[in-house]
Amino acid sequence: MISGRLTMRAQVERNSATGKDSWGNPIAPVFAPIGAPIPCFIWSNGTREIVDGDKTAMIEDVRGLFALGADLAETDELASVTNRKGAVLIVGRLRVDAPVQHKHTHLEAVLRRIG
Numbered sequence: 384m385i386s387g388r389l390t391m392r393a394q395v396e397r398n399s400a401t402g403k404d405s406w407g408n409p410i411a412p413v414f415a416p417i418g419a420p421i422p423c424f425i426w427s428n429g430t431r432e433i434v435d436g437d438k439t440a441m442i443e444d445v446r447g448l449f450a451l452g453a454d455l456a457e458t459d460e461l462a463s464v465t466n467r468k469g470a471v472l473i474v475g476r477l478r479v480d481a482p483v484q485h486k487h488t489h490l491e492a493v494l495r496r497i498g
Contacts, residue, residue, distance in 0.1 A: 385488045389422035389450060391472055393461040414460055421455070424448045425464050425473055425494065445477060445494040453490055457482050460497065 396414035404410050428444040457479050464473035480495040
């Protein structure tokens with residue numbers, strides 16, 4: 384069962400801002416929590432360094448498993464990832480970077496660090 388693997392909890396936030404400004408551009412996002420933290424398991428497949436002249440960037444491949452009934456959509460953000468007791472496991476925010484994939488026993492999402 385996948386439920387035994389979901390040892391972490393993620394507070395999901397969704398953009399609640401709608402509309403456009405006076406120039407026709409989308410207004411700044413306003414993220415608000417959508418319910419209680421959901422069971423999950425977040426991991427990183429690894430990091431790699433890209434060097435382009437004088438610039439250096441670190442790329443990290445972060446993924447997450449979620450229960451089938453989880454309310455998770457592309458562009459949602461994970462404000463915090465903790466263990467069951469509330470201790471922070473992953474510092475910083477993560478954004479769902481692609482459409483959430485429906486697997487047979489769980490949902491899987493590609494995540495990107497923000498900031």
